Amino acid sequence: MHAALGGVIDPEIRKPITELDMVGGVTAGDDGRVRVDVRLTIVGCPASDRIERDVRDAAESVAGAGNAEVVLSVMTPEQRAALTERLRGGRARGNPFGPGTLTRVIAVTSGKGGVGKSTLTANLAVALATRGLSVGLVDADVHGFSIPGLLGLVDEHGTAARPTRVDDMILPPVAHGVKVVSIGMFVEPAAPGARASSTAVAWRGPMLHRTLSQFLTDVYFGDLDVLLLDLPPGTGDIAISLGQLLPNAEVLVVTTPQPAAADVAERSGVVARQTGQRVIGVVENMAAMTGADGALLELFGSGGGEEVARRLSEGQDDPVPLLASVPLSVALRRGGDDGVPVVTAEPDDPAARAIEQVAAAVAARPRSLQGRRLDVSVR
Structure with a gap:
């Protein structure tokens, strides 16, 4: 029975419930029926129905159909x-993506808005996840958040x-397959009945820095291969905070x-x-279409x-490559509107193939600490 329950994965934490100490006990009766006590993490856990169903299916695979009872409770503090x-692995609360991490942290930036940076980032994240990598995505474009909509994480009201x-x-x-966090998941609609996505976030530097820091510190991404950050356009507070938090x-x-x-992208x-x-x-978006x-x-x-790419390569030991030119694409735009990335909806579209080219280049770079400055000291 333990082995069967070990195959039940918490859909939010993405680990077996047996590893999370969520199984309070298993009791077998003389009549062949079994009772499985499951401790949910919080009251009103949104995944409770799925967990209960998966636990019942796992228990019945051993005890037989109709012979399992699942009783839900909630963990104590x-x-x-x-x-x-x-x-957290016993580590103190803090940023797990510092110099010692094996996670590749990749910030996607642009000099100006309107170049399709967020659409590219969302599709790149999904393309990497499709390759079997564990991927997290931070929507750090606090003033212009759009990642939840691009990935279909909104309801019919835009919440x-x-x-x-x-x-x-x-x-x-x-x-x-991508773990996502965005300020858009925390803002409330400006008025009853309004779309939450229409709410404006009017914050200045210190608040922006604190928000990015909290995303890195408090959000449990688990062991990631790649963490992508969708940065706001330009060279403002978030870009500077990124250099401090994720050097x-x-x-x-x-x-x-x-x-x-x-000209401005170079900056x-x-x-x-x-x-x-x-x-x-460098990724060129909105390139020529046929x-x-x-x-x-x-x-x-x-x-x-x-x-x-040429300008950013000047004076560098390693040239900066142009990874791909993503052509203008109706399918790419449609996928963003529908919340279904083009790399999965229409993988043969020229834009999808170009983004896959970027994903291949990113995935080919292994996780490594070589060349990094680590926060260690010798005593």
Whole structure:
């Protein structure tokens, strides 16, 4: 029975319930029936129905159909505290993505808004998860959050899915295999009946820094292969905070083919370097698309991605590559509107193939501590 219950995964924490001490006991009767006591993490756990169903199915696979009873209760405060400590690996509460982490932290940035950076980030996250990697995504674009909608984590009213809180630990919603957190999951509609997504967040530097820090400290992502951050456009407070909180982050710069966009995109890469981060590539979005007659439509010009890569490569030991040119795509736009990324909805679309090219380049870079400055001291 223990082995069968070990196959039941908590859908929010993504670990077996037996490892989480959620099984309070198993009692077998003389008539062959079994009772399984399950301790949920919190009152009103949104995953309770699924957990109860999965536990019943697992128990009946051993005891036989109709021979299992599942009784739900809630963990005591002491049990919850022990759980959060276990999930943190016994480490004190803090940022788990510092210099000693094996998780690859990749910030996606752009010099200006409107270049499709968030759409690219959402699709890249899903493409990496589809490759079998454990992926987390932080929507750090506090003023212009859009990741929940792009990944389908909103209801018909535009209200984003709410994370579950276990004491001081936040369990992020999961979409398309990606663990996601966004300020859009915490804001309330400005007025009754209004769309939550229309709420404006008017914060300045200290509040922005604290929010990003809390996302990194309080959200339980588990052991990630890759953590992506969708940064706001430009070189403001969040970009500077990122350099302070995640000095070992790598940076992808997104631009369009337009020369004016390339000029400002370069600046975001320069600021990243000034804060100690490494620019690992440039992605050109809204590149030329092929029309029905086979002709190329260069709506935003051409050459911007190559120019940004060339400029950011100057004076560097390792050149900054242009990883891909993502063409204009109706399917890419439609996927963003529908909350179904194009890389899964229409993987043969030219835009999806270009994003897969970026994912392949990112996935090919192994997790390693080589070349990093670690926070250790010799006594």
